[in-house]
Amino acid sequence: MRDVIIIGAGPAGLAGAIACASYGLNVTILDEFIKPGGRLLGQLHQDPSGEWWNGIKEAERLHQEAKKLSVEIRCGVSVYNLEKEDFLWNVHTNAGTFTATHVLVATGAAEYPIPVPGWTLPGVMSIGAAQVMTNVHRVEVGKKGIIIGANILAFAILNELQLAGIKVDRIVLPEISPISQKSGEPEEVLKSLLNAAHLAPSPLLRFGSKFMKNESIRKLGLQFYPKGGVKINGTPLQLRKAAVEIIGKDHVEGVRVADVDVAGAVIPGSETIYEADFVCIAGGLYPLAELTAVAGCPFHYVPELGGHVPVHSEWMETPLAGLFVAGNITGIESGKIAMAQGTVAGLAIAKQAGKESGTIAQHLEKAIQNVRTVRQQAAIQFNPEIQNGRQNMKEIWENKYGINKDSLLNEQIV
Structure with a gap:
């Protein structure tokens, strides 16, 4: 059994794994592709600053950092079902069933x-x-x-x-x-x-x-x-x-x-x-969120985020205890924002898992602020009304589901 299973070895998944493992959690990443990196592997462009964004190099940096923290990365593994049994999550794949107390779904996006x-x-x-x-x-x-x-x-x-x-x-x-x-x-x-x-x-x-x-x-x-x-x-x-x-x-x-x-x-x-x-x-992108639907997570259609997205907080938690999301599954944005969200999710998982320290709460707040900063500095937005979409989801989380933003994070799953 693992502490954390992450579905998707793209920018959000790798960043989430690094954050979790930094606090001593046992982490396994599952991805159906032959190597980690996700959509980072195909990205190569020049930023407005003049610097080049090389997705392959960025993916390799994240991969090496995860390996140093003993994160297990299993490629060529397809996940087809996700279900909860008591306090544990069962992740069913073509390589067998994996079990963990926490799951981060970072499956990215697909093309229309x-x-x-x-x-x-x-x-x-x-x-x-x-x-x-x-x-x-x-x-x-x-x-x-x-x-x-x-x-x-x-x-x-x-x-x-x-x-x-x-x-x-x-x-x-x-x-x-x-x-x-x-x-x-x-x-x-x-x-x-x-x-x-x-x-x-x-x-x-x-x-x-x-x-x-x-x-x-x-x-x-x-x-x-x-x-x-x-x-x-x-x-x-x-x-x-x-x-x-x-x-x-x-x-x-x-x-x-x-x-x-x-x-x-x-x-x-x-x-x-x-x-x-x-x-x-080129039909555009939509969140690839079927696994969270299978798990029973509630959805809302938010066109500013790219379509139907699983309900989630700024902490990247869902209403299902122990289930987190990050990256384009939460709304179509850049790889840099996916990485920032992955870090938030990883820190939130560590906090919920009881890996408390004197600094984790501060790190989590800084990570959330970093997501906002990266979003504001983004050269382009796939959906120009993304800020409205994020605010819409925040209101859904706080109002319709009546969930206090700290409640799940303070819950320790044992």
């Missing part, structure tokens, strides 16, 4: 699929798959590609593909549908992108974006949006074009694209075929 006719052809992948193939496995995804979907994640990975010498010919929207929803509406897409306009490579784009925040000017701008698009690091972003079909016989050969009006409706007779040998679909 947006079906496009022809999307089963070889050469079609999610934007996240292109990132992993390029940065982790060092596999060239193709020579010339098209991205369907314009969001923050798409632009971050576009830059990574360009750094690897892979040509992305253009970015277009998905055809508007009940599934694509706002991602197929030019104005909604433009509104979401304005929240990251300060990162635009062109001074003209950064200056012009200030005026686009006015609804009337934004609508006028879309009306006269250039058909050739606005270039992002050399790749045209075409907000007035939508992919209606991915074409090819045995593999991707191109994308059939149509002009759309400002509302996203296809303009008849405007179709054009653009050649490509790979296609990335």
Whole structure:
């Protein structure tokens, strides 16, 4: 039996393990991938400060720190069930059942699929798959590609593909549908992108974006949006074009694209075929929280956090004693915030497990403040209203469930 089982060896899971083990807890991390690091392994970008964020190096740093603290990391292990029996949690996996008094679920996020006719052809992948193939496995995804979907994640990975010498010919929207929803509406897409306009490579784009925040000017701008698009690091972003079909016989050969009006409706007779040998679909991210649902944790739909999320406090505890969450399972944010949340969860677990010391309460408060600081300093937000979402969850925790924020932390499980 372990003191703590952590599900997920990404930034939140590794940081949580380090915090737990620092207070003498016996920790095991389970992850289905072949190596620890999670989404950190695919990240490579330059921060506004000019410094480079190398996810592989960051993952290795966390891995080595966890190993020094005798954290057991078991990769290639898939968790399919999570249940509580008396005071213990049973974690059922393809490698048997593990038991612990505390569980931290740090399963991260998954990508929304947006079906496009022809999307089963070889050469079609999610934007996240292109990132992993390029940065982790060092596999060239193709020579010339098209991205369907314009969001923050798409632009971050576009830059990574360009750094690897892979040509992305253009970015277009998905055809508007009940599934694509706002991602197929030019104005909604433009509104979401304005929240990251300060990162635009062109001074003209950064200056012009200030005026686009006015609804009337934004609508006028879309009306006269250039058909050739606005270039992002050399790749045209075409907000007035939508992919209606991915074409090819045995593999991707191109994308059939149509002009759309400002509302996203296809303009008849405007179709054009653009050649490509790979296609990335960027539908955005949502919290990967099924395991907490299986465990019986209550959920709430908070769109500012990316979808349905398990109820949790700033201490990262859930209403189920001994069950904690951290990282993108609680809301879509950056790897740095996931690490900060993991540290909070680890310290909270140590406090609840009775590893009391004269400093743990102070460390926990500082860790919570660090989450807020990292969030405020974040260059981009996947969901621009993330602060409102966090406040919403805090109110749900304190009001609807009537749980005092200190009650579970003061409870020692033996």
